[in-house]
Amino acid sequence: MFQVDGEDQLGLDEVGLSETAWERLNLSEGTEVQVTHAPAIESLASVRRRIYGNRLDSRAFTKIVQDVVAGRYTEVQLAAFLTATAALPLDENETAHLTGAMIAVGERLQWGAPVVVDKHCVGGLPGNRTTPIVVAIIAANGLVMPKTSSRAITSPAGTADTMETLAPVDLDIAALKRVVDAEGGCIAWGGAVHLSPADDIFVRVERELDVDTEGQLIASVLSKKVAAGSTHVVIDIPVGPTAKVRSEEAATHLATRITAVAARFGLTAQCLLTDGTQPVGRGIGPALEALDVLAVLQNAPDAPADLRTRAAILAGAALEIGGKAKNGEGLALALETLAEGRAWKKFEAICVAQGGMRTPPKALHVHPLAAPYAGRVIHINNRKLSRLAKLAGAPEAKAAGIHLNVRLGDEVDRGQPLLYLHAETGGALAYALDYAAGAEDIIEIDV
Amino acid sequence: MFQVDGEDQLGLDEVGLSETAWERLNLSEGTEVQVTHAPAIESLASVRRRIYGNRLDSRAFTKIVQDVVAGRYTEVQLAAFLTATAALPLDENETAHLTGAMIAVGERLQWGAPVVVDKHCVGGLPGNRTTPIVVAIIAANGLVMPKTSSRAITSPAGTADTMETLAPVDLDIAALKRVVDAEGGCIAWGGAVHLSPADDIFVRVERELDVDTEGQLIASVLSKKVAAGSTHVVIDIPVGPTAKVRSEEAATHLATRITAVAARFGLTAQCLLTDGTQPVGRGIGPALEALDVLAVLQNAPDAPADLRTRAAILAGAALEIGGKAKNGEGLALALETLAEGRAWKKFEAICVAQGGMRTPPKALHVHPLAAPYAGRVIHINNRKLSRLAKLAGAPEAKAAGIHLNVRLGDEVDRGQPLLYLHAETGGALAYALDYAAGAEDIIEIDV
Structure with missing residues (x-):
């Protein structure tokens, strides 16, 4: 169909391929290939049916998720599927079908223990870094928590x-299993384990749309918990006007739905509605949050009490559903585990097993944001604080973020630092300061 | 942030750009540039609100369409907007807001005539090529039809x-104006004129999703009619089980909505519900349809009567709303214009004005599909016929497509050709034959 006039041109009986195609098809030069029209993706008919408001059955979700994981959906088609399930929310059956479909396309870890505990937070609250503390308390009490x-x-x-x-x-x-066999627990990155390959794809598009529906959230969380081999899971649902879940009504609906869908897969879930009106601890950003975690584990006198209490409540619930404490006695056991230093000892051991303990880095640039006038702190905007910390460089710049100096209800003087910005470069600090100057309601003060 | 170790590497104070960015920004090498974070796209908040079921006002649609046309939306975000307006259909107000927003971002043609006639078909019926005939009849009667x-x-x-x-x-x-000034009408490709730049973008994503909603259809059609400077438009809505509009109820809803929204922009629209149960004429594909058009215009004895009648009905309606015929007398005037050869003379003149008349190409490969047994034709599947014609190479291969030999109700003998496949290459013919072998219900015969 075209002229061949150079050695870079294809002959009439030759086919050119992209680097990715070479790799995926595992071909070598000179191989004979047959080219045909791509077969139609049948599951897209289900997506279109869902767009126009028809509910889907288990078979339809299975086919969709299989095609998604096989890489057959374009970004546009993924966006259409996710948007359609936001416009007409997934009901309980559909959520379970989607969860099951997402479990089916992934691997499933096995642990030789009757009880395997897990913990999850639906997110939206800066600094809410309870996980390392909870794992240390649980593993110190002999339960398995991978x-x-x-x-x-x-x-x-x-x-x-x-x-x-x-x-x-x-x-x-393999490394994960080694750490858990030795210490009973680990705190690893899930990305290398690919517990839910479908979720890895959906999340990318959800992020671009900034759309995160209840049904997708539940399917995402539960598919990963089931794939991880968990039998019991405690779920933290922070509720507050600028948290991800904004009303107690929405939180209760979410909790009920999670528990019901989890039960269909033999997973015992307990949801805890927690205070989501302000950040937890003082640090926002990887290293700054790590310092809060260390302070709690090491029983430092200035350890943030709110982080300590939240972690102990979540660990207490896990100890109870995992059978290590009677109902109503979990919190006390968790606090005791912290106070006796057993949690810190277990945490150190886990870090060593994962490859060696590290010291969190410090930021080169630290700059205070001062109160413009005296008064009482009446509102803290979680979303804007997160944005501020990200403009300062978090999470790519590990030392970057925010050290928060005030909490709701605190009385402040004019000029008193409300927070300290931490940045690794002057440019990032400038971005953050620029944003802070135009957003005076990040921390609201009542005169 | 990286090592510079070759002349192809960027220095610390240098920025690399894509070819597209060089072009768009109109920069030369060495220019000093400032790089900042991209500003947030505020209108995406409206898209998210729409996803979650909230209706949008005129201002929201205006901002969305402005951002779309400025190229600020990703494919994923476009898909989300289009899907959201399919899941919860646009109501009349929203359809008008979207139409207005799409008109506002484009150009608007001006004609020095009080009446400017237009014609549109919502599509879905193969071979329904009335436009060239309608334009010729209308222009021959002294109305302006660009x-x-x-x-x-x-x-x-x-x-x-x-x-x-x-x-x-x-x-x-400029060329379009010249042709219309000289002959009163033209039949041009709209792509070069960019009457609705927003629609050009939406259509690409709708095609990938194979989703085409009523609201988007109306906004697309009417934004282009208003931009073209039309004052009166006749709209052909074919209704049939395998046409785009499948029931009279849906057609009536569409017609009512089109008329109401058009009126808000000072446009008089008349919708005609037409028979959509089978293709129009004999040809399906560019050249084969052109031969049908020529046969009707030239009063050839074997000219397809259905195409002639449809074109005359549509032209008659346009002559009536355009004031060139009394109510009830348009059809007769249209048929007279054809019979007297005035339409053919006008069509020839328009072709010459557009750059010279051409002869449609003929296909190298022509192959019959024969009736597998004797009986009566009881169903013709428009969608599958279209797919068959496309597999044969249409529309890229101009001569490719289908010459249909039967109509609903015809009695056929075993072995009698139901249609002839036309293809420019043996490969395309093979694709089409392959599909035909597996889809015996393209033309259904009752024994």
């Missing part, structure tokens, strides 16, 4: 980002 | 594809 966490998607730090400033987290399945 | 048409999006031929086998259609605005 915890894998994500890196930040839209937040200034994910648990994996924070933990990485304290120990290596990039463990493959 | 018709721009699209190329095929998912069909085997668009009016522009068919017309291109008879004359050049790639006219810019």
Whole structure:
């Protein structure tokens, strides 16, 4: 169909391929190939049916997720599927079908223990870094807790980002098993384990759309928990006007739905509605949050009490559903485990098993944001604080972020630092200061 | 942030750009540039609100369409917007807001005539190539009809594809004005005129999703009619089980909505519900449809009567709303214009003005599909016929497509050709034959 006039041109009986295609098809030069029209993707008919408001059955979700994981959907088609399930939310059956379909396309870890505990936070609250503390308390009490966490998607730090400033987290399945066999627990990055390959694809598009629906959230979380071989999971749902879940009504609906869908897969889930009106601890950003975690584990006198209490409540619930404490006695056992230093000892051991303990880095640039006038702190905007920390460089710059100096209800003087910005470069600091200057309602003060 | 170790590497104070960025920004090497974070796209908040079921006002649609046309939306974000407006259909107000927003971002043609006539078909019926005939009749009767048409999006031929086998259609605005000034009408490709830049973007994504909603259809059609400077438009809505509009109820809803929204922009629209149960004429594909058009215009004895009648009905309606015929007398005037050869003379003159009349090409490969047994033709599947014509090479291969030999109700003998496949290459013919072998219900015969 075209002229051949140079050695870079293809002959009439030759086919050119992209680098990716060479790799995927595993071909060598000179191989004979047959080229045909791509077969139609049948599951797209289901996506179109869903767009126009028809509910889908288990078979339809299975086909969709299989095609998604096989890489057959374009970004546009992925976006259409995710948007359609936001416009008409997935019901309980559909959520379970999607969860099951996402479990089916991934691997499933096996642990030789009758009880395998897990913990999850639906997110949206900066500094809420309870996971390393919870794992240390649980493992110190003899339960198995092979915890894998994500890196930040839209937040200034994910648990994996924070933990990485304290120990290596990039463990493959063999390393993960070794650590858990030795110490009963781990705090690893889930990305290397690929517990939910479908979720890895959906998350990318959800992030671009900034759309995160209840049904997708539940399918994402539960598919990973089931794939990780968990039998019991405690789920932290922070509720507050600028948290991800904004009303108690929405939180209760989410909790009920999670528990019901989890039960269909033999997973015992307990949801805890927690205070989401302000950040947890003082640090926001990988290293700054790690310092809060260390302070709690080491029983430092200035350790943030709110982080300590939240972690103990979550660990207490896990100890109860995991059978290590009677109902109502979990919190006391968790606090005792912290106070006696057993949690810190276990945490150190886990870090060593994961490859050696590290010291969190410090930022080159630290700059205060001062109160413009005296008064009482009446509102803290979680979303804007997160944005501020990200502009300062978190999570890519591990030392970057925010050290928060005030909490709701505090009385402040004019000029008193409300927070300190931490940045690794002057440019990032300038971005953050620029944003702070135009957003005076990040921390609201009532005169 | 990286090592510089070769002349192809960027220095610390240098920035690399893609070819597209060089062009768009109109920069030369060595220019000093400032790089900042991209500003947030505020209108995406409206898209998210729409995804979650909230209706949008005029201002929101205006901002969305402005950002779309400025190239600020990714494919994923475009897909989300289009999907959201399919899941919860646009209501009349929203359709008008979207139409207005799409008009506002484009150019608007001006004609020095009080009445400017237009014609549109919502599509879905192969071979329904009335436009060239209608324009010829209307212009022959002294009305202004500057018709721009699209190329095929998912069909085997668009009016522009068919017309291109008879004359050049790639006219810019200056050429278009010249042809219309001289002859009163034209049949040009709309792509070069960019009457609705927003629609050009939406259509690409709709095609990938194979989703085409009522609201988007109306906004697309009416934004282009208003931009073209039309005052009166006749709209052909074919109704049939395998046409785009499948029930009279849906057609009536569409017609009512079109008329109401058009009125808000001072445009008089008349919708005609037409028979959509089988293709129009004999040809499906650019050149084969052009031959049908010529036969009707030239009063050939074997000219397809259905195409002639449809074109005359549409032209008659346009002559009536345009004030050239009394109510009830338009059809007769249209048929008279054809019979007297005035339409053919006008069509020839338009072709010459557009750059010279052409002879449609003929296909190298012609192959019959024979009736497998004797009986009566009881069903013709428009969608599958279109797919068959496309596999044979239409519309890229201008001569490719289908010559249909039977109509609904015809009695056929065993072995009698139901249709002839036309293809420019043996490979395309093989694809089409392959599909035909596996889809015996393209033309159903009752024994």
